[in-house]
Amino acid sequence: MKYLAKKIMTLIMTLFLVSVLAFFAFQIIPGDAVLSILGTEGTPEREAALREELGLNKPPIVRYFTWAGNVLKGDFGRSYRYSKNMNQMMPVAELIGDKLPVTLTLAVLSMMIIIVVAIPLGVFWARCKNRVLDVTINMGTQTAMAIPSFFLGVLITYLFGIALKWFSPGKYVSYQKDFWGFVRYLLFPAISVAIPKIAMTARFLRNSMLTEMHSDYVRTAYSKGASERRVAYGHALRNAMMPVVTFLGMIIAEIVAGSIVVEQVFSLPGIGKLLISSISTRDFPVVEILILYITFVVIFVYFLVDILYRVIDPRISTK
């Protein structure tokens, strides 16, 4: 319990630090947001009014606390670039709201593909005694890890989209209209995110399995007369999965980042695409919130993995 409290404290401290960094990093950038919003229509009065409205006339420290307070209350500020209607700026929360399900579904789908394929592959590879097959898997995973996700996306678009016509590239199906069509379309980006990670996870699991297969309890299991299959799945896999859990946690963080690029390849209207376009148009309120959000996801996943790890294996000291 003491351990959990300490972990939660670290979690909150890290989030605080990240929010301070995310906020102040964008304060040191040259250029005035007000001038860039108004463009050529700026008059000194309108400038002053907008400055007042956005709170930009206050010192940075005061602005940080206002901003952070608002974020905690669920008010994420307003975008500099997108507008809701003629004289109202788009709230960031609304901007992100309908893009979140896209990115989340992509992440969940990729994770499912990774787990379903990588774990059997890793175990199979560890037990594999056929030298040709062993070398083939080795080369295959080595190559899969060398393919950048955006090129994989392009290859998959070509193979399944243009050659086989299983989906129409660029014709994104909205989840509000047709949920299964949406999942079907997302399947292909998810595969491009998953393939390199499958290779990594399988390699990792194989090494972990091979270490376990040499341990005493495996020898004991064999001498009791357990079949090879039973030893591999019933005894060794459970222990070999331990480091893999941590590894999969790190993979989630990578998936979140990897989807930034893959969303661009398949022109998915998700968080990543919004982040890139906001960076290009220097829409800082959106960038700040997105960075904070992605960081939060990453830190939270690490936190969960840490806790989970200790639940699975009570031997790990809580020191």
Added chain:
Amino acid sequence: MKMIKEWFQKQNKYFLVGLAMTGLVLVLAVLSFFWTPYSTTSMSTSERFHAPSWKHLFGTDNFGRDIFSRVMQGIGTTILISSLIVLISSGAGVLVGAVTGYFGGIVDEIVMRITDAVNGFPSILLALVVISIMGSGKQNVILSLGIVFSPSFIRIVRSEFIRLRDADYIMRARLMGVRKLRILFVHILPNIFSVFWVSVTIGFNNAILAESGMSYLGIGVQPPDASLGKMLSDAQGYLGRAPWYALAPGLTIVWIVLGFSLLSEGIRRKGEK
């Protein structure tokens, strides 16, 4: 001749294949600064979308430009940028890692916490943050990725210095009154090279993947500089008509990355022997 043959027999397969693959890339990269088979900018409407042939090894693109020449130029840019990124990050790694590893103490503690925090994050995200603050462009890509990749080098160098700082020969050097700077960089540094080269080759890989990823997103290298990532994103619009346009830069990236990872695997195995 005999010496060369003996040298070849001593190397493992990973190392040799990796060396051959990266060697070819480096030769093309250096060559591209002086010569390409065709001009990389001259356009020709009559030669649009030619499939690969002996005349145009990788075919031609939507402007009738020779793709092989442009890929060569892209390799040049990518290798140059990645080298600078690795130079910055490994340089920072050696300096900071040596000092924190050898002396320890409160500075070490602080630096380790920072590198822990940075290491936990996907590198492309961090680079995006830096880019969004500094703006896009070649220099900023180099600088931001150089910063982002430093912590991994710092950690590796630091742990090696910690391992060696209490070794007998270092104790002896200290007793003989060798200056600290000399102990750090003349006595310890050469002994960490085998581990260091492995991380340099891995660093190269990450730099190439990150650079081409950012160029693909349009926030890295800007035209008129050719880059493999940018070429790939241009080619995507013509995937149905000219698939070779996308395959050429894409497969080149895979080739480079695979070459460096085989090389690092080879160096690692040599170190283990």
